[in-house]
Amino acid sequence: MDTSTFPTLTTERLTLRQLSIEDQEGVFALRSDPEINKYIERNPSKTIEDAINFINLINDNSKKGNTLYWAVTLTSTKTFVGAVCLLNISEEKSSCEIGYELITKFQGQGIMKEAVEKVIDYVFQKVKLKNLNAIVHYKNQSSLKLLAKFNFIRSPETYKENPDFNIFTLTY
Numbered sequence: 001m002d003t004s005t006f007p008t009l010t011t012e013r014l015t016l017r018q019l020s021i022e023d024q025e026g027v028f029a030l031r032s033d034p035e036i037n038k039y040i041e042r043n044p045s046k047t048i049e050d051a052i053n054f055i056n057l058i059n060d061n062s063k064k065g066n067t068l069y070w071a072v073t074l075t076s077t078k079t080f081v082g083a084v085c086l087l088n089i090s091e092e093k094s095s096c097e098i099g100y101e102l103i104t105k106f107q108g109q110g111i112m113k114e115a116v117e118k119v120i121d122y123v124f125q126k127v128k129l130k131n132l133n134a135i136v137h138y139k140n141q142s143s144l145k146l147l148a149k150f151n152f153i154r155s156p157e158t159y160k161e162n163p164d165f166n167i168f169t170l171t172y
């Protein structure tokens with residue numbers, strides 16, 4: 001996938017833009033929060049350096065063309081509120097995987113629904129992939145609720161790495 005120009009997306013309230021080193025505090029807030037990490041398998045950020053390393057890793061991976069990571073910001077105040085990412089973007093398989101997270105105080109306002117709606121549109125209309133997958137812990141109610149709003153369907157296929165997670169797919 002051509003990632004030479006970053007696809008900034010906008011919605012009524014939000015600007016989804018490329019992650020920058022200036023987002024380190026926001027990224028740290030996301031990745032160090034035990035509530036946000038509860039149903040995500042990853043190494044939590046313990047220090048601001050961990051967050052900086054993560055940002056550098058993301059920007060390196062983006063150049064390879066199989067990852068896209070948007071910083072979700074409020075357009076009116078430029079506040080960093082969360083992130084949406086696309087992983088394992090494969091034109092060959094015509095699929096990719098979506099991930100998303102919001103800083104706790106910005107949850108419950110429909111922000112992620114607004115962001116994900118735009119990213120879904122981008123995946124199907126611009127990149128023209130056929131399948132969008134999400135891998136979700138069976139207890140992650142807020143994530144399951146979000147996917148249900150877009151009619152993601154639970155796949156009969158099990159997630160081999162961890163049976164507590166299910167694969168959901170939206171097909172265009």
Ligand SMILES: CC(C)(COP(=O)(O)OP(=O)(O)OC[C@H]1O[C@@H](n2cnc3c(N)ncnc32)[C@H](O)[C@@H]1OP(=O)(O)O)[C@@H](O)C(=O)NCCC(=O)NCCS
Nearest residue numbers: 036100101102107108109110111112113135136142143146
């Ligand atoms: C998953 C996650 C992003 C969902 O965040 P969220 O704020 O609940 O999601 P939405 O943006 O869809 O907001 C929905 C809520 O906002 C409310 N809301 C308020 N104003 C709204 C508006 N204008 N439009 C839509 N919904 C609105 C809805 O009623 C809904 O609340 P409810 O769930 O109590 O019914 C968040 O829980 C999170 O970051 N979790 C931790 C990370 C994580 O697990 N990520 C997923 C890994 S698979």
